[in-house]
Amino acid sequence: MSTGAVPHSNTEVNRNEELIPRYSLGERANHWLGALSYACLLMTGLAFWSPYLYWLAAVVGGGPTARFWHPWLGLVFAASLFWTFKEWHRDMHIDESDRAWAKAIPDYIQNEDDKLPPVGRFNYGQKLFFWGIFYSVILLLLSGVVLWYTETLPWSLRFVRYAAILIHASVALITIGLFLIHVYMSAILEEGSFASMVHGNVTRAWAWTFHRTWYYEVTGRSRPKQ
Amino acid sequence: MSQASTELVRISGHAGTVPGAGLNRELQVCKLVDTTTCIGCKACEVACLEWNGYTFSETTFDNSYQTMPETAWNYWNLIKFNEHEREDGSMMLLMRKDQCMHCEDPGCLAACPADAAIVQYANGIVDFQEANCIGCGYCITGCPFNIPKFSPTARKVFKCTLCNDRVSVGLEPACIKACPTGCLHFGTKAEMKELAETRADQLREHSGFPDAGVYDPPGVGGTHVIYVLHDAKNPELYGGLPKDPHIPYSVWLWKNPLKWLGNLAMVGGLVGLAWHYMRYGPKKEEPIPPDGERRV
Numbered sequence: 441m442s443t444g445a446v447p448h449s450n451t452e453v454n455r456n457e458e459l460i461p462r463y464s465l466g467e468r469a470n471h472w473l474g475a476l477s478y479a480c481l482l483m484t485g486l487a488f489w490s491p492y493l494y495w496l497a498a499v500v501g502g503g504p505t506a507r508f509w510h511p512w513l514g515l516v517f518a519a520s521l522f523w524t525f526k527e528w529h530r531d532m533h534i535d536e537s538d539r540a541w542a543k544a545i546p547d548y549i550q551n552e553d554d555k556l557p558p559v560g561r562f563n564y565g566q567k568l569f570f571w572g573i574f575y576s577v578i579l580l581l582l583s584g585v586v587l588w589y590t591e592t593l594p595w596s597l598r599f600v601r602y603a604a605i606l607i608h609a610s611v612a613l614i615t616i617g618l619f620l621i622h623v624y625m626s627a628i629l630e631e632g633s634f635a636s637m638v639h640g641n642v643t644r645a646w647a648w649t650f651h652r653t654w655y656y657e658v659t660g661r662s663r664p665k666q
Numbered sequence: 667m668s669q670a671s672t673e674l675v676r677i678s679g680h681a682g683t684v685p686g687a688g689l690n691r692e693l694q695v696c697k698l699v700d701t702t703t704c705i706g707c708k709a710c711e712v713a714c715l716e717w718n719g720y721t722f723s724e725t726t727f728d729n730s731y732q733t734m735p736e737t738a739w740n741y742w743n744l745i746k747f748n749e750h751e752r753e754d755g756s757m758m759l760l761m762r763k764d765q766c767m768h769c770e771d772p773g774c775l776a777a778c779p780a781d782a783a784i785v786q787y788a789n790g791i792v793d794f795q796e797a798n799c800i801g802c803g804y805c806i807t808g809c810p811f812n813i814p815k816f817s818p819t820a821r822k823v824f825k826c827t828l829c830n831d832r833v834s835v836g837l838e839p840a841c842i843k844a845c846p847t848g849c850l851h852f853g854t855k856a857e858m859k860e861l862a863e864t865r866a867d868q869l870r871e872h873s874g875f876p877d878a879g880v881y882d883p884p885g886v887g888g889t890h891v892i893y894v895l896h897d898a899k900n901p902e903l904y905g906g907l908p909k910d911p912h913i914p915y916s917v918w919l920w921k922n923p924l925k926w927l928g929n930l931a932m933v934g935g936l937v938g939l940a941w942h943y944m945r946y947g948p949k950k951e952e953p954i955p956p957d958g959e960r961r962v
Contacts, residue, residue, distance in 0.1 A: 456951075456953045456954055487779070488779040488802060488804075489779070489925075489928070490925070490929070491779070491781060494779070494780070494781055497800075503780050503781075503798075503800035504799075504800045504801060504821065506800065507800040507801050507802050507821075508821075549942070549946070550946055551946045551947065551949055553949060553952075554952070587802075587803070590803035590804075590806055590807060590816075591803050591806055591815070591816035591823075595736070595812045595906075598807075598812075598914075601806070601807045602807065602914050602915070602916035602917070603916065605777075605804070605807050605916055605917065605920055606916040606919060606920050606924070609920050609924055609928070610924060613924075613927075613928045613931060613932070616932060616935075617931060617932075617935055620932075620935045620936065620939060621935075621939070624939045624942075624943075628943060628948070629942075629943065629948055629949055630948070630949040631948050631949065631950055631951065632951055643951060644954060645951040645952060645953050645954055646951040648951075648952070648954045648958060648959070649950075649951040649952045650949070650951070655959075656959070659959070661959045662959075
């Protein structure tokens with residue numbers, strides 16, 4: 441039996457375990473580059489956040505090394521994210537269909553997914569996550585460059601430093617919240633999601649359950665007549 | 667304490683001074699800079715360089731006597747020269763020795779994330795421990811006096827130590843030792859404060875400076891370097907000495923409410939997610955029902 445990209449078979453309607461490609465090799469490689477750089481950024485950043493977490497700087501070799509690598513890792517993460525933006529921004533476009541889904545978020549939280557309207561490649565929550573990280577990274581980049589070369593700012597522009605230090609910490613906290621939810625949902629809560637970012641494929645049943653509109657699109661099938 | 671309690675202060679029927687009196691001194695040290703008797707000779711600049719092992723390097727000439735625009739990572743002591751025209755049209759050359767103020771409530775230390783890169787000694791000296799410095803530059807943001815300076819080669823931050831290495835063995839700081847006019851004094855905070863107030867009184871009452879006063883800014887809990895100024899109401903005239911210095915509000919916000927909110931949110935988030943998993947469990951894919959799709 442073929443497990444090609446968009447299988448068309450006239451013999452069966454239900455082939456729940458058959459695989460559908462969801463993430464290309466490039467998307468997966470980029471995701472894990474971003475994930476790795478974010479993990480290092482998180483640990484080195486938390487080391488500078490609290491003395492009780494200063495030991496985390498050891499992951500890259502201690503305090504001065506963490507200070508050296510944190511900005512460069514930030515550039516890697518930003519590059520990874522901007523590539524993601526280039527690839528995904530159309531899929532991440534928030535449209536009318538997301539409003540209905542947004543209203544059903546309590547059902548989603550309570551795992552009553554059958555009550556949710558069908559969604560495309562990404563649901564509203566994933567879109568919010570993406571745009572949250574996207575705009576956060578822009579703010580982190582701008583404030584981060586100020587903190588990177590903080591000593592080059594003249595005394596008369598010290599208010600830029602004051603703003604940068606507050607923005608960088610606040611926005612980093614927002615990304616930590618988004619990151620925790622993202623890791624929880626994709627690696628723990630929604631079974632099959634983590635594997636899809638490793639192997640690139642999801643089962644038909646997974647696609648039908650969580651991204652029904654996308655499922656109909658990529659399989660060339662359509663929703664049943666009501 | 668037991669030694670302090672038996673220290674002799676007065677002795678009956680004794681000729682001469684009281685042996686041992688004043689032996690146990692107040693530990694808080696202070697440098698007093700009397701700007702009204704400074705002649706701008708820069709002996710303190712030279713002494714600072716010599717004692718701390720730095721050499722002169724190229725500098726910027728900006729049509730004044732000032733050695734360079736501001737202190738540098740390897741130039742911790744700088745006399746700031748400011749021409750000031752008084753209301754009567756006469757000219758004053760204000761000279762202020764700029765260096766670390768050794769704040770009682772140091773903004774550099776509050777902002778620093780590196781374990782023991784900045785310490786405050788019981789005597790009031792705020793000292794950078796470069797071995798522990800990671801070169802992040804947060805101290806530069808935290809300082810209200812523009813003092814910590816980054817060395818691009820060492821990738822660490824440096825500033826005046828108040829000659830901690832000299833003070834700890836009973837010597838006065840190098841700048842004090844070099845001053846030829848006696849405008850620099852060193853002693854306990856109480857003594858220096860008293861000397862400064864006496865000098866300010868003198869300036870107000872006998873020298874025609876009604877606004878003379880002592881600069882010991884309360885916004886940073888007082889400093890261990892204090893100034894006598896001819897015009898204490900306008901410290902900005904003296905090369906930008908801030909009128910009401912304090913730890914920047916953003917640094918305070920970052921290190922206090924934001925820190926606790928952030929910690930609470932991170933721990934709360936983890937607990938919340940764990941609770942969600944236990945309460946609602948995993949999301950599982952559903953088999954596609956026979957009428958779940960239709961071929962086109």
